[in-house]
Amino acid sequence: xxxxxxxxxxxxxxxxxxxxxxxxxxxxxxxxxxxxxxxxxxxxxxxxxxxxxxxxxxxxxxxxxxxxxxxxxxxxxxxxxxxxxxxxxxxxxxxxxxxxxxxxxxxxxxxxxxxxxxxxxxxxxxxxxxxxxxxxxxxxxxxxxxxxxxxxxxxxxxxxxxxxxxxxxxxxxxxxxxxxxxxxxxxxxxxxxxxxxxxxxxxxxxxxxxxxxxxxxxxxxxxxxxxxxxxxxxxxxxxxxxxxxxxxxxxxxxxxxxxxxxxxxxxxxxxxxxxxxxxxxxxxxxxxxxxxxxxxxxxxxxxxxxxxxxxxxxxxxxxxxxxxxxxxxxxxxxxxxxxxxxxxxxxxxxxxxxxxxxxxxxxxxxxxxxxxxxxxxxxxxxxxxxxxxxxxxxxxxxxxxxxxxxxxxxxxxxxxxxxxxxxxxxxxxxxxxxxxxxxxxxxxxxxxxxxxxxxxxxxxxxxxxxxxxxxxxxxxxxxxxxxxxxxxxxxxxxxxxxxxxxxxxxxxxxxxxxxxxxxxxxxxxxxxxxxxxxxxxxxxxxxxxxxxxxxxxxxxxxxxxxxxxxxxxxxxxxxxxxxxxxxxxxx
Amino acid sequence: xxxxxxxxxxxxxxxxxxxxxxxxxxxxxxxxxxxxxxxxxxxxxxxxxxxxxxxxxxxxxxxxxxxxxxxxxxxxxxxxxxxxxxxxxxxxxxxxxxxxxxxxxxxxxxxxxxxxxxxxxxxxxxxxxxxxxxxxxxxxxxxxxxxxxxxxxxxxxxxxxxxxxxxxxxxxxxxxxxxxxxxxxxxxxxxx
Numbered sequence: 001x002x003x004x005x006x007x008x009x010x011x012x013x014x015x016x017x018x019x020x021x022x023x024x025x026x027x028x029x030x031x032x033x034x035x036x037x038x039x040x041x042x043x044x045x046x047x048x049x050x051x052x053x054x055x056x057x058x059x060x061x062x063x064x065x066x067x068x069x070x071x072x073x074x075x076x077x078x079x080x081x082x083x084x085x086x087x088x089x090x091x092x093x094x095x096x097x098x099x100x101x102x103x104x105x106x107x108x109x110x111x112x113x114x115x116x117x118x119x120x121x122x123x124x125x126x127x128x129x130x131x132x133x134x135x136x137x138x139x140x141x142x143x144x145x146x147x148x149x150x151x152x153x154x155x156x157x158x159x160x161x162x163x164x165x166x167x168x169x170x171x172x173x174x175x176x177x178x179x180x181x182x183x184x185x186x187x188x189x190x191x192x193x194x195x196x197x198x199x200x201x202x203x204x205x206x207x208x209x210x211x212x213x214x215x216x217x218x219x220x221x222x223x224x225x226x227x228x229x230x231x232x233x234x235x236x237x238x239x240x241x242x243x244x245x246x247x248x249x250x251x252x253x254x255x256x257x258x259x260x261x262x263x264x265x266x267x268x269x270x271x272x273x274x275x276x277x278x279x280x281x282x283x284x285x286x287x288x289x290x291x292x293x294x295x296x297x298x299x300x301x302x303x304x305x306x307x308x309x310x311x312x313x314x315x316x317x318x319x320x321x322x323x324x325x326x327x328x329x330x331x332x333x334x335x336x337x338x339x340x341x342x343x344x345x346x347x348x349x350x351x352x353x354x355x356x357x358x359x360x361x362x363x364x365x366x367x368x369x370x371x372x373x374x375x376x377x378x379x380x381x382x383x384x385x386x387x388x389x390x391x392x393x394x395x396x397x398x399x400x401x402x403x404x405x406x407x408x409x410x411x412x413x414x415x416x417x418x419x420x421x422x423x424x425x426x427x428x429x430x431x432x433x434x435x436x437x438x439x440x441x442x443x444x445x446x447x448x449x450x451x452x453x454x455x456x457x458x459x460x461x462x463x464x465x466x467x468x469x470x471x472x473x474x475x476x477x478x479x480x481x482x483x484x485x486x487x488x489x490x491x492x493x494x495x496x497x498x499x500x501x502x503x504x505x506x507x508x509x510x511x512x513x514x515x516x517x518x519x520x521x522x523x524x525x526x527x528x529x530x531x532x533x534x535x536x537x538x539x540x541x542x543x544x545x546x547x548x549x550x551x552x553x554x555x556x557x558x559x560x561x562x563x564x565x566x567x568x569x570x571x572x573x574x575x576x577x578x579x580x581x582x583x584x585x586x587x
Numbered sequence: 588x589x590x591x592x593x594x595x596x597x598x599x600x601x602x603x604x605x606x607x608x609x610x611x612x613x614x615x616x617x618x619x620x621x622x623x624x625x626x627x628x629x630x631x632x633x634x635x636x637x638x639x640x641x642x643x644x645x646x647x648x649x650x651x652x653x654x655x656x657x658x659x660x661x662x663x664x665x666x667x668x669x670x671x672x673x674x675x676x677x678x679x680x681x682x683x684x685x686x687x688x689x690x691x692x693x694x695x696x697x698x699x700x701x702x703x704x705x706x707x708x709x710x711x712x713x714x715x716x717x718x719x720x721x722x723x724x725x726x727x728x729x730x731x732x733x734x735x736x737x738x739x740x741x742x743x744x745x746x747x748x749x750x751x752x753x754x755x756x757x758x759x760x761x762x763x764x765x766x767x768x769x770x771x772x773x774x775x776x777x778x779x
Contacts, residue, residue, distance in 0.1 A: 061758075063747070063750070063756075063758065064745040064750050064756075064777065064778060065745060065746050065747040065750060067745070068664075069664075069665065069668065069669060070665075070741055070742070070745045072665065072669045073669065074668045074669050075668065075669060075670070075671060076668075190763060191763055191764075191765045192765060193765030193766065194765055194766035196765070197765075232759050232760065232761050233760040233761060233762060233763045234758070234759060234760065235778075235779070357769065357771070358768065358769055358770075359766050359767065359768065359769055360767045360768070360769035360773070361763070361764065361765055361767055362760060362762070362763065362764040362767040363760035363761070363762050363763035363764060364760060364763075364776075364778060364779060365763045365765070395779065396775075398775050398776065398779050399740060399744045399754065399775060399777075400740075400779075405717060407710055407713055408643060408644045408645075408706065408709050408710055408713055408736070409643065409644070409646060409706050409710070410646055410648050412644065412645065413645045413646065413648060413652075413753065414648065416740065416744065416775070417650075417753045417754060417774055417775060418771075418772060418773065418774060418775050419769070419773075419775040419776075
């Protein structure tokens, strides 16, 4: 993209926009696209640096032997980035994608793994791309179970927006006709491999058509779209795709927004607070902190879309309008920062599949199979609420397989130069119930010079980030419903693998810190009542109707499907509503 | 991200988790070769010894062996930058153990030993390692020879020689075939 769309703060500070979009990730990109296409002049604010499509995907086409550490990270990176090293996300090619943890700390009252990517495109560049619709039963669930508050919308409210989003981003998948996982506007699905097909059939037969295994629905193209090529089966999406083969802000929504001529982007700018006018009871714009000169600047707009990622969107609300509401904009409900959710995982089962030695796979499919929810459905009843899905794959082992038991010499070399046997593995993704006591808050505690909490203001001060801004503190955990469900997730997967003929089936449950699922949700939920929710049914902050929060923060429950597609649909829906309300001069 | 998680979890289950790293991922940051070669962790002699140990673990067959890929320099680099000091010390004393153990047994230096003697000796080390691993408690240190094997395998199969001669490498497959015919002995793919 051209550099001319990037602007610096000084040239802009006099300007007024129709809309400001905070964040350039999955939701922010969608807000920018929809608003600019409807003719609004939009300023997009991104706290991190530029990351241009293709040009900045520096590692994406390197051969394995051209890499410095063959995927490993260094001791220095381990020390500097302890949070991303808690899991699998710390690998050589993506280390530049992750936040600088020293500059941007947070605190953990209870363990919380927060995966952040502060650069243009946010986590849309490195996301998992699994794209599933929610169903009517997901939107009804809170009301039926008497949990938290009811969603203010139902499936029919969002279904046309799912259509709109899927067609534009390109989701490949297969129709299954399942009530719990509605079909969508799919490009042709990728193929299951020969073992996965066999396993799918055995599961279907054994469970009499009540359980289903099919190819993942994924935002990777199997047919070209304008300006984007289809997936080349390289399986290194997270480095950025030189073909535009998967959806990211850069490959998809950003070019569309730029084509309108209505988009301006400012990078290296942290949205510090939403400016609020108590007379009109509306936002008037956003104050940003320029991360280079450390100065603050004000930009004015008629509407603000907050798409800074779930917890950062709430951080922004907490820091806004504090002269009227000490706990921030949207806190009058008492729910701002509460009801943080995620999907719990880090558990599943795997086993060996005998036979099929005359088959291998060609190409590196960046996708696996999906097994949608089957518990607490169609008469099934468990001792916990809601449910879970699984994602997994079967493959022949490669040279990376266990070497401890193999000898050395030409036998070892010859063995590792040929594929091993087939293995199959699958991991569960479980719904987490919204719980008022699962919360995030601004950390207002005082810390002494050794980092210990103190009550003495003479020796302690508040923790801040590199720019002196307050930091979040996380206080959330899995509770009884999730812990019961976890036992079932492991047990059911083991049974399905055994039904499918897998041998040596083993199970694992490594425990789950909140946030580790990278599906953090909630903290500014939608609802029907301003007394119990932060946002209304159009994602408007009850206390400032020209402020829309449309990323994961808005979620009222978590379901068990990967949530990004729903954020996109909610964002597009809210953006179109905002434009129509602006035209009616209601905002 | 979900698929990577699955791969990671499967790799844990199979015991293939890599020491000093989370998983084998065959892609990475662009080399800054100007910085790399200047500082070493191991001495020149130790790097040469690592070349010979590497060649014994993955020798020349109908394709070149690990020594031809400068495996000693690769191990040096990974150990210097990616290993903890505890892991570094285990490896340092480990290769000295190989050196002196070999000399005690064959009255000749590892460098001058026959390929068959080297293989016999390291097979014994390997067998001992497997035995020790069977009684290994969770927090016991990793055996140095497991590190050496993993490093040699990683370095070799991600080298241009290993990836494109010992294995089959296609940078851009362009399609997926989930029931691709396989004949016994066909090479494995270099990347997954």
